[in-house]
Amino acid sequence: MTEEKKEINKVEIKCIRNGFKMEDAFQRLYKRSKHFTIENMDLLFYPYLLIEYEVKFRGKLEKLSETVLVLCDMWRGQFSMAKTAGDFTKIQVDESSLIPVKYDKERAIKEGPRTVYGEIQAKKKVLNIPDIEYLYDELIYKPFYIVECKNDEQEVFHILFDAVNGDFSLLNA
Amino acid sequence: MIGGGVTEYVVLLIYLFGMIGIGVYWAKHTSTSEDYLLGGRKIGSVLTALTLQTTSMSGYMFMGGPAQSYKEGYFTLWYAVGDGGGAIFNVGILGKRMRRLSYFLGCLSPIEYIEKRYPGKATRIIAAIIAICFVYGYVLAQFLSAGKTMCALLGVPLPIAIIIGAGVIVFYTFAGGYLAVAWTDFIQGIVMVCSMVTIFILAWNQVGGLTGLNEGLRALDPTYVGMWGKDDMYLGQWGVVAGAVGVYLIGYMGLPHVVIRHMAMEKPSLAKQTVVIATVWNQLFIFVPYIIGLMGILMLPNIDDPEMVVLTMAYELLPGVLAAIVLVAIMSAIMSTADAQLMLMGTMLGRDIYQRYINKDATDKQLMNVSRICILAVGVISVIIALVQPPGVFQLVVFSFATLGSSFLPSYVGAVWTKWGNTTGCYASMVSGCIISIVWEAAGLASVTGMHTFFVGIIVSIAAYCIGSAIGKPPTEEMKDLIDRAGCKIKIPTGLATANYKDIAPETNGVLTFLKDSTYMEERGFQPV
Numbered sequence: 001m002t003e004e005k006k007e008i009n010k011v012e013i014k015c016i017r018n019g020f021k022m023e024d025a026f027q028r029l030y031k032r033s034k035h036f037t038i039e040n041m042d043l044l045f046y047p048y049l050l051i052e053y054e055v056k057f058r059g060k061l062e063k064l065s066e067t068v069l070v071l072c073d074m075w076r077g078q079f080s081m082a083k084t085a086g087d088f089t090k091i092q093v094d095e096s097s098l099i100p101v102k103y104d105k106e107r108a109i110k111e112g113p114r115t116v117y118g119e120i121q122a123k124k125k126v127l128n129i130p131d132i133e134y135l136y137d138e139l140i141y142k143p144f145y146i147v148e149c150k151n152d153e154q155e156v157f158h159i160l161f162d163a164v165n166g167d168f169s170l171l172n173a
Numbered sequence: 174m175i176g177g178g179v180t181e182y183v184v185l186l187i188y189l190f191g192m193i194g195i196g197v198y199w200a201k202h203t204s205t206s207e208d209y210l211l212g213g214r215k216i217g218s219v220l221t222a223l224t225l226q227t228t229s230m231s232g233y234m235f236m237g238g239p240a241q242s243y244k245e246g247y248f249t250l251w252y253a254v255g256d257g258g259g260a261i262f263n264v265g266i267l268g269k270r271m272r273r274l275s276y277f278l279g280c281l282s283p284i285e286y287i288e289k290r291y292p293g294k295a296t297r298i299i300a301a302i303i304a305i306c307f308v309y310g311y312v313l314a315q316f317l318s319a320g321k322t323m324c325a326l327l328g329v330p331l332p333i334a335i336i337i338g339a340g341v342i343v344f345y346t347f348a349g350g351y352l353a354v355a356w357t358d359f360i361q362g363i364v365m366v367c368s369m370v371t372i373f374i375l376a377w378n379q380v381g382g383l384t385g386l387n388e389g390l391r392a393l394d395p396t397y398v399g400m401w402g403k404d405d406m407y408l409g410q411w412g413v414v415a416g417a418v419g420v421y422l423i424g425y426m427g428l429p430h431v432v433i434r435h436m437a438m439e440k441p442s443l444a445k446q447t448v449v450i451a452t453v454w455n456q457l458f459i460f461v462p463y464i465i466g467l468m469g470i471l472m473l474p475n476i477d478d479p480e481m482v483v484l485t486m487a488y489e490l491l492p493g494v495l496a497a498i499v500l501v502a503i504m505s506a507i508m509s510t511a512d513a514q515l516m517l518m519g520t521m522l523g524r525d526i527y528q529r530y531i532n533k534d535a536t537d538k539q540l541m542n543v544s545r546i547c548i549l550a551v552g553v554i555s556v557i558i559a560l561v562q563p564p565g566v567f568q569l570v571v572f573s574f575a576t577l578g579s580s581f582l583p584s585y586v587g588a589v590w591t592k593w594g595n596t597t598g599c600y601a602s603m604v605s606g607c608i609i610s611i612v613w614e615a616a617g618l619a620s621v622t623g624m625h626t627f628f629v630g631i632i633v634s635i636a637a638y639c640i641g642s643a644i645g646k647p648p649t650e651e652m653k654d655l656i657d658r659a660g661c662k663i664k665i666p667t668g669l670a671t672a673n674y675k676d677i678a679p680e681t682n683g684v685l686t687f688l689k690d691s692t693y694m695e696e697r698g699f700q701p702v
Contacts, residue, residue: 031668
């Protein structure tokens, strides 16, 4: 019965390839300190909409056209620029390990150019407004580990570990 | 006029162009509003400690402090005692907890922080009005100090001196934002320490060390070396002594332009290092100007203006170029305070007024431009006022300091140390602290009662915070949880606590909200987060 339920809840997602397996994460954390133990660890997947736009400039001396990638955090609705599309893989995961998509996809596509415009203004010092054209979008997930630890006094704390690049952050401290 | 030669102009010009260069450099490396307003939260411990200290001290330490000990003798060291411990109190009490809580609440400005900790319709507008008005008083006072220093030392007419000094401050704050301010403060901090310590050592040798200083002062007037001031002017007045120690010991915790530094630290764990660095800095630097003032009594007994004691000694003891560097150090002290305050005003006018009440959907770029325009406008208005009808510098500083401290200190400290402190308490504290300070000053009650404006203000403000919080609606359970987390009761192993989590900060907050509302942890056998 339980097995059957688990099977039903499996979904296929497109995910950024996991650069850190569980053992790698263990090693990385223990390298920072020996004064704690890892009690539990599991994957959690964070949703993003990867949006590609074409940006066209009309400068005095040259005409420029380039494609840019924007990532929209589909849980909180925050935007950032992506340097590369990344290395993706399709995997089957338990649906309960996915953070749900709360942000509206159409709204994300509409608001994305604002981030592109801001980035271009700041980085390229372009004063005229470029044409930004939507090309493509895709829902992707980024894997994180939730790590439950105990310190030497046996107090529990949690770590969020980025399974792609190995960054980590204390969740409740 | 003490200086006014070619050397002073050359050294000053090199210094001014150096500062402009830093401004231009950071303008090219500033891309998002978080970079502009808080240096992308990537300010390290050395930089945080030095900017905190240089921001706090201003030109008062080069002119006011030595002048005061020149006039009052050893009594003035009570102020230094308070200031010496000020960094430990300021960073130790607020540092780590405020950095954590501001990070959890997602705040960029000290007013936004107050509003999120004490949510309410009027929080931001009350806090912003008080902060903008009295930080502005500070800005104006710094421009006037800069102008008067340049005028006295270089022989430049006051209007031109004010325009040049203010122009440079506005330019590099306007162009590069917080990082420019932090880095120029760092350089200014080094210049300040080196020049003060050099004068101190040379004068120390000349007066025959501590024994020679004490014997010389005692021979002139025994009350110079007593604890009650020259001619025992404060004999038995323990309230005045307590005031002298206390003002600088706790007052800085209520100044928005000082506490914003806690929010810019790269990691909360840096707070401990910052306390150590700031304390070492203080012990090196805080007592020195006052003791130089004491040595000035022996070395320059007939000086006309005691505020010129450090400069006059510099010209007596150092070769021309080095003396000119001391001049630059004084300008540095003034500028490092002024630019931090200008930056804060830009932040408050941009984020707290423009984004909140004028354009809620302002983009990062628009916000950055508005902050820059506001900084420029504040600078221009200050110069106009300074030229048309300049108020007294030190009265303005003391009044602004007392009012800001009285209005905000209970709310900033209570925000991280109490779970019962609430919005009603915050309103009561801000309004009563501000009003009592204004009334006390306007009615001249400080001289009548012998109680300093700051102390009356802070007592009333703390009482109002406690009473207001007792009758108001308690903070939400979520807020209490955040305050607990900011307090970090759990002992985190050092290697993990110092991890750089800035890059995944947005996801960390997102994951936390998800975990709290889902069954993820329970289903997998985790303890609740």
